Amino acid sequence: MPRPPSPSIPEKEFLYSSLKQSLRLDGRNPLEMRTPALTFGPELGWVECALGKTRVIAQVDAKMVKPPPERPLEGIISIHSELSPMASSEYDSGRPSDEEVTITRMLDKVLRRSDVVDKESLCVLAGQRVWHLRLTIHCLADAGNMLDCSCLAGIVALRHFRRPEVEVVGDEVTVHHPSERAPVPLSMHHTPYCLTFAYFPDATILPVLDPSHLEQTLSAGLLTIALNAQRELCVVQKAGGVPLAPDEILRIVGIAVDKAKELDKLVEQKLKEDWAGRTVEVR
């Protein structure tokens, strides 16, 4: 579809004037996230994450492949995140939109290059057999801040996934079906979370966390921070033309740390609940 219509002038003015009074159209506080709703599928590694009306499905699967000769001791992780017109008809498949490029690049930085999964633990037989993890992100509905939702879905899917157990005797590799031996979780170094803040052209408006679609469209710039609950910063990305003082960035990082801790608590709790209700067969 050609360019989507931009918000009308009354809509724009209403949003700006309410934000000036620290009021958001959905009744949240400026620094309040929509509470993520995590739903787990029948299979391990299938997660649906919803931030309000923004919905994303993440799925992980693993297969065994021969590693490339230059990295014989490391497993492979690939991330697919193609936006379909299901998210919104403005995303036409075939030509990647700016949004899609941003999401793909950020997912790559947050989930792959920040060393979330221990790649060496995915090696089965040096130079011969390694696991290839494939994470697929499907954006079902874009109601703003798809990036945070996708990152959260992706990281939870990796935490939720378990790969089949493998036995190596000499050069022989046996993959045990989940019904024979309990599958093993991935060995993960840390759990980064992505948090997006929207800045508006009027400098007197304070930034808002987890912008809705309208806020995102009318914002002048986005600051995305990926960090884990241990206060380690993974990615800081600032897009858009709003000049920010160093102090402001430090203040936002401080806020993000608290939010990441809250998110971590929620994710751990959900994963525990799901695991308690799930019976993985072991004979």
Added chain:
Amino acid sequence: MSSKALRPDGREAAVLREMSIVYERLDRVDGSAKFGFGETKALASVSGPIEVRPTLELPSQAALDIHIRPLASISGTDSKALSANLKGILSPALLLSHHPRTLVQIVGQALCGTDSGSGMGSVGRGWSASLIASLVNASSAALINTGSVPMRGIVCAVAVGRKASESGGTELLLDPSEAELPRLLGGGCFAFFFSAVLSSAPASDTPPCSLLWTNYTTNTPFDEAELERARDLAEAGVREVWKALKESVGTMDASQANIAPKAKKDLEAMEEGINAEDADESDDAKMEI
């Protein structure tokens, strides 16, 4: 009979798995629905009629654009082939000439995993017949949910599997589940078109229907009689699907996932009251006749 209750989940040969229809209310599309036979689930969304890109524009009718996406990986050749097939299946049901120079966009998303074949992308077993049937039904439900695309009927589909029977011949199974797939000797999806404009005789409780499309294939030769049997079995099953779809329309507003339980109960009670009066009316509205 020896063929009774032989299936892993205890079903008889001509029984469908439990169907689930949820109208998802995705935010930025006009209509969406999730349809599942047991765990074989698919999600579809419809937008339309919307503005069309000049390259797709047709002067005399709306362009129908269908994307099919597997659960894992990006869509490969098999998904593209399936979307071309789905275009053929759904276009007889749509009155596309009512909105020339526009676009009707349908996105189908497989929601079940590697076991059902879609997870392997183009190198796996491909799309299983049950999953294709789920996709067709999800698309039909999403089109009903959309309401803005005029239709002349509804397309429903169901899968039929073919299995070697104990007596040495072959036996037909309705709606094979994932667990049964490895033991099948073939099968396929049967899509039927339900519409009052058809001349075939209607059943007592469903409108007339006719076979629209099938991809019935087997790995040993089959004769006309077998195809006829498979068709009849599928027709009986597909009438159940139609009834389930019709029933779901009555509770469309209540099936919203995030609706409060109490409000949902009120709505249902309200719907029941309404349904008693206008059961026939809603049927007519759906058929657009």
